[in-house]
Amino acid sequence: MYDDYRNYRTYEEEYASVRGMNAFISKVFGWMFIGLLLTAGVSYFVSTNVNFVIALVTNNFLFFGLLIGELVLVSVLSARVTRMRYGTAIALFLGYAVLNGVTLSILLLAYTGSSIVTAFSITAVTFGIMCVYGYITKADLTQFRTILMMGLIGILVLSLVNIFLGSSRMEWIISILSLVIFLGLTAYDMQKLKAYYFGTEGNMAFRDNLGIVGALALYLDFINLFLTVLRLFGRRRD
Numbered sequence: 001m002y003d004d005y006r007n008y009r010t011y012e013e014e015y016a017s018v019r020g021m022n023a024f025i026s027k028v029f030g031w032m033f034i035g036l037l038l039t040a041g042v043s044y045f046v047s048t049n050v051n052f053v054i055a056l057v058t059n060n061f062l063f064f065g066l067l068i069g070e071l072v073l074v075s076v077l078s079a080r081v082t083r084m085r086y087g088t089a090i091a092l093f094l095g096y097a098v099l100n101g102v103t104l105s106i107l108l109l110a111y112t113g114s115s116i117v118t119a120f121s122i123t124a125v126t127f128g129i130m131c132v133y134g135y136i137t138k139a140d141l142t143q144f145r146t147i148l149m150m151g152l153i154g155i156l157v158l159s160l161v162n163i164f165l166g167s168s169r170m171e172w173i174i175s176i177l178s179l180v181i182f183l184g185l186t187a188y189d190m191q192k193l194k195a196y197y198f199g200t201e202g203n204m205a206f207r208d209n210l211g212i213v214g215a216l217a218l219y220l221d222f223i224n225l226f227l228t229v230l231r232l233f234g235r236r237r238d
Helices: 011-047 050-058 060-083 086-110 113-136 141-165 168-199 204-233
Strands: none
Touching: 011 050, 011 086, 011 168, 011 204, 050 086, 060 086, 060 204, 086 204, 113 168, 113 204, 141 168, 168 204
């Protein structure tokens, strides 16, 4: 990792590096929050359009088309971020936030308002705790990357299998595993921001683009944590 400051010759150099890193991380969180606000706003707006929500639920072509669009945006942003302009990277990230807001609008109708508020509060607290841990820990969390990725793949496989099984016990197990995996990914992605800052070695254009990728990673961590908490503790509408 690039979070070892002992190579700096003076305290002033070290202080300047930490201050620059904190400014970079603050900017990343700013974009993440903008993405979350955009998603929340779009979700609320779409949920008030009953005809569109009905079409979204009943029209598989529309629903899966939106999901495919989200996957394409994430794939393009992740694969080509080093070769695209900063404005393009921002546009792709915000476009993903909008599409995600459309697909998540169903939750506003499926769960009670109090459940959504409670799940959001729990998610915000746990997400914040893991971000602080990822920032201050001296442990190299990259050693857990393989385990976290394997766990994520395992969750996807179990979720696909449970579509056919429809097991409530399996759904509970998937939710618990998801909670553990995404908490770990939050700390890992937070620590990775420091590697982005120092690894770019002053290349501002490259650093800014990687910052958008970092914002996307933290955004996805937050959304997935929220969905997991909502599945575990949320109360559906009658």
